[in-house]
Amino acid sequence: MSNSVVELFAGVGGFHLAAKESGWKVIWANQWEPGVKVQHAFDCYTKNFPDTVAVNDDIANVIRDIPKHDLLVGGFPCQDYSVAATKAKGIQGKKGVLWWEISRVIKLRKPPYVLLENVDRLLKSPTAQRGRDFAIMLATFEELGYTVEWRVVNAADYGYPQRRRRVFIFAWRNNTDWGKRFKGCQSREEWLGEAGLFPTVFGTKLDKVGEVDLEPKQTTLADFTDDARPKARSRKTKDPADSERLLDISNNWQAYKLSPFKKTGIMAKGKVWTANYDAVYDGERKLLGDVLEPKVTDPWFYLDKDELESWKYLKGSKKEERIVKATGFKFTYAEGPLPFPDPIDRPSRTMITGEGGKAPSRFKHVIKDSTRKLRRITPVEAERLNGFPDDWTLTDTMPLNFRYFCMGNALVVPLVTEMMKGIQ
Template identity: 45%
Template sequence: MENKIKVLELFAGVGGFRLGLEGWNGKSASSNYKKPLNLNYAVVWSNQWEPSTKVQHASTVYESRFGKIGHANQDIASVEVSEMPDHDLLVGGFPCQDYSVATTLKNSKGLIGKKGVLWWSIHKILSEKENKPKYIFLENVDRLLISPSGQRGRDFAIILKSLNDLGYAVEWRVINAAEFGMPQRRRRIFILAYLQGTGIYEDIKNTSAIEWILGDGTLANSFPVTTEVSLSATELTLKGDIVSISENFNKNGKTGLFENSGLMIDGNVTTIKTKPKYDGKFTILKDLIQNGEATEDFYINDEDLDKWKYLKGPKKEMRTNADGFEYNYSEGGMIFPDSLEKPSRTIITGEGGKSASRFKHVIQTQKGFRRLSPIELERLNMFPDNHTKFDGISDTKRAFFMGNALVVGVIEKIGISLSEKIKVHSSSIKSNP
């Protein structure tokens, strides 16, 4: 443990970040857990809490796979920062919420955001830890870059400004896993931050922003990109304090200011639209399905098939609302059944259960139409088979876990690049400022 990169895992779910950084039984997700993963990460403390349910299913699965030692199943807002061990890397897939600032406290280090917004729990840890983590690795939905609708990008600007005030440089990228050969079209923003005084921070300071974004950065090393020659970067400075940004950033702006890739250091932001540069093998849905192994429960009865086709089909019809008002309703059709020759659509939390749905996956096999099994959903997120199987955990709940999860292979590839950069600078890392 002495030479390991110590990790604090927040909003852990069923352990996607941990699988990507530690592997499973020492094996790599990108090799389908067949080849060794020799990374230097060790999770020293984790937290998982689901506020909307009494039974903590995700935490139960997490503990069954990784053990109870160092795992807290309680509301993160109620955990004292002093109870969390010092760590080198803080990771987590935090929810996309309204990050606006309610008020500040005079003569206080911290600030008060809206109650229950989990970004402020991360902020509290970074503010109160005497030995701040040197690195931060976060995941969120890509709409974070354009939220809320009245101040496009305000929420992300608050996060960037918060990290800047705490002494971090930040790089980000929106990554669609399928565009880099992974089995699911799942688009998420990944955020990396580096504390002032680390070798990586100094590298950023001594590198042009565009060179870092397109070539030298951790994200560029793990997921290469290019950009159109005609495109130029947008540069902006985050002026004022967090309250000012919360109230005024891009007020009434119709479009966002942040592109899918960017870098922020000393409050100066450079952002540019990039596109993937990948020429490797692509994984398609057909590669992952359980041929002949799915049970009868997942097959759609002939009498229910018309209901599925209706929900997934295009519609142009008159409907009546609860007040008796008639209106024209229209929507486009969904592909039915889902193509086996492409990476899967994004898994949703409502993927489980027998009821007909517009959004659940349906595939056609020689035996008929069926929904995806829990194992297939796990494979689409690059989890080990039956990772979420546990007594008392229903198939519907297992599907919910995968709708909330991330693609483990993305974490693994970024983790490899980050580990290599840390290793290069391990002899020159300065003490925390």
């Protein structure tokens, strides 16, 4: 197999680092932060990968510049994927939805393989029709001629120091090595539990496999055969977002209370097999304490005494009446306690983009360090939680808070390295 990679939504290059470690070569990358003048993530990317062709523009403007490649990778925002019929233009996917840009790249360049990352909420969105957006995504892959394997992976389950749960989506064209492997596989159980990409890389104990159909009006998971509605035909359309089939799923996907898509699954020719699984892992386990810098001298990282009560309040459990200012609507707001400080003998909680800054917050990590004082984590510790090298995000212009923002957006690199090695 050749080894060229195109990296979309590249951020500070988590996929690129994994590619380097696993024998792939990124030949073209795209990163553009909408609505801001200074492009910190892009600057960080080019500082670390000066020899890679990297383009700083809205992906929608540069799709035709993308060269042919073997593997398309990217972590992209979870948005509303619904499609609508508009009077003027026929069917149109919602504007600005990055999934359609990805599907256009796939349609144009037909990469043999695609590896994508997203928040696990993707499997459950939107609330009123759980699973609809993922179904639209799977159906798009189907129309483009791909088979898809997905898995929600929590990095901490496989020894990494952060509890970060993300869905990874691996898609292949049928005429590839993975296509042949899939064709030769005896059963869906075998694929999801042993032979597929994810179980080859990550220890897996599979639950019972259930079936789902992408036909949107099912009353139960397995009840799709007697659906009398005529199927919207999968006709080739110029733009993936224009498909009647996707419009049908978008309009008619059931009001599921729970998503029919479980933690792992495959989609082949419009049929979906899906199951939950338990991680099997008995290797070394890294904990929050393992990534801490031994000596932090800058007082900026330590909690101010006069803000301690604020921190305690935000981290604590609460049940209180709140009012929506605009409407005067009253509601009860309740949340449980978070550990304060964060235990360093466990993997950390998920890092989010708001991790930076001095202000007290429920979600920022606070640890008691070797000086017995409370402090927030440093940017280097944030980088280590994602498996990036120290000071990866230290550039001439990157503001301190933005270093954390980039890490909140990024991924656990060695997890992806394992996947990319597995694809080879």
